[in-house]
Amino acid sequence: MHKSHLPISDNTNDDGDRQVLQTTGFKNCVTRLLEAGIQFQPNIDVAEEIFLHIKYLKGVVKMPPLRIHEATESIFRNLIAFEQCSIATSHCITSYVFLMSSLLSSLHDAEILHHKNIIKYDLIGGRSGSDSGIHEDVAALFKSMWDGVVLKDCCFSKLCKEVNNYPRSWFDWRRLIAIVKVKCRGYAIVLPSKYFATPWTTMSLIAAVMILVFTAMQTYYTTSTYYRQY
Structure with a gap:
C-alpha cells in the first residue's frame, strides 16, 4: 500500500537537498500564499492515489486531488507508522502530512482547496461537502496526525524552499496578476455585504x-x- 502511493518517478526532491523539517513546511497557509501571488491548481495528469506527485513551476503549485473519506485518517496513520518503524523507507507520507498541515491553518484554507478540486469529500457523518464543519475537521485532521511524529527527511524541501522564496520576487508579472485577481475577488465578496x-x-x-x-x-x-x- 505504501508503494502504491509513491510517484513512479521520485523526483519530489531531485536536487538531493533533504533537510530536517520538524514543524514547518510552507511558511504560510493557503490564504496567505494566494495573497502573495502563489496559485494552486489540481494536477489531473496523475491518479488521485498518487497524491505525492506535487509540482511547482513559476508561482503555480499543482497538487493531485486528495479524496477525504471515513478511512482517510486510519490509512494515513498506518502509513506514517510504517515509515516511522522502517529504516530504509523514505518519509514521503509523513512529509505530505507536514506539508498539508502547514497549508491548512483554518477551515477557510480547506474550503479554498476544496473549491479548486484539490481536496474532495465523500460523505462524512451524513454531512455534505459544502458544510463548513467538514472543512474545519479536515484542517484539524492533518495537524493532529503529526503529533509526536519524527520527520527524518522531507521529500518536499526543495518545493517548499522555492515557494517560500517566491514572494520576494516583486518583478514577476505573473505574481502581480495573481495578487490583483485575489484582491479583486476579495473586494467582490466584501463590497456587497458591507456597502x-x-x-x-x-x-x-x-x-x-x-x-x-x-x-x-x-x-x-x-x-x-x-x-x-x-
Missing part, C-alpha cells in the same frame, strides 16, 4: 462616489483653465 447590505449604506456609497467624481472634475477644469490663461 450594499442596506439602502442607507448603498446611498452613502453612491454619494461618496459622486462627490469624488465631482471633485475630480472640478480639479480638472480648474487646472485646465489656469493653463489656458498662461
Whole structure:
C-alpha cells in the first residue's frame, strides 16, 4: 500500500537537498500564499492515489486531488507508522502530512482547496461537502496526525524552499496578476455585504462616489483653465 502511493518517478526532491523539517513546511497557509501571488491548481495528469506527485513551476503549485473519506485518517496513520518503524523507507507520507498541515491553518484554507478540486469529500457523518464543519475537521485532521511524529527527511524541501522564496520576487508579472485577481475577488465578496447590505449604506456609497467624481472634475477644469490663461 505504501508503494502504491509513491510517484513512479521520485523526483519530489531531485536536487538531493533533504533537510530536517520538524514543524514547518510552507511558511504560510493557503490564504496567505494566494495573497502573495502563489496559485494552486489540481494536477489531473496523475491518479488521485498518487497524491505525492506535487509540482511547482513559476508561482503555480499543482497538487493531485486528495479524496477525504471515513478511512482517510486510519490509512494515513498506518502509513506514517510504517515509515516511522522502517529504516530504509523514505518519509514521503509523513512529509505530505507536514506539508498539508502547514497549508491548512483554518477551515477557510480547506474550503479554498476544496473549491479548486484539490481536496474532495465523500460523505462524512451524513454531512455534505459544502458544510463548513467538514472543512474545519479536515484542517484539524492533518495537524493532529503529526503529533509526536519524527520527520527524518522531507521529500518536499526543495518545493517548499522555492515557494517560500517566491514572494520576494516583486518583478514577476505573473505574481502581480495573481495578487490583483485575489484582491479583486476579495473586494467582490466584501463590497456587497458591507456597502450594499442596506439602502442607507448603498446611498452613502453612491454619494461618496459622486462627490469624488465631482471633485475630480472640478480639479480638472480648474487646472485646465489656469493653463489656458498662461
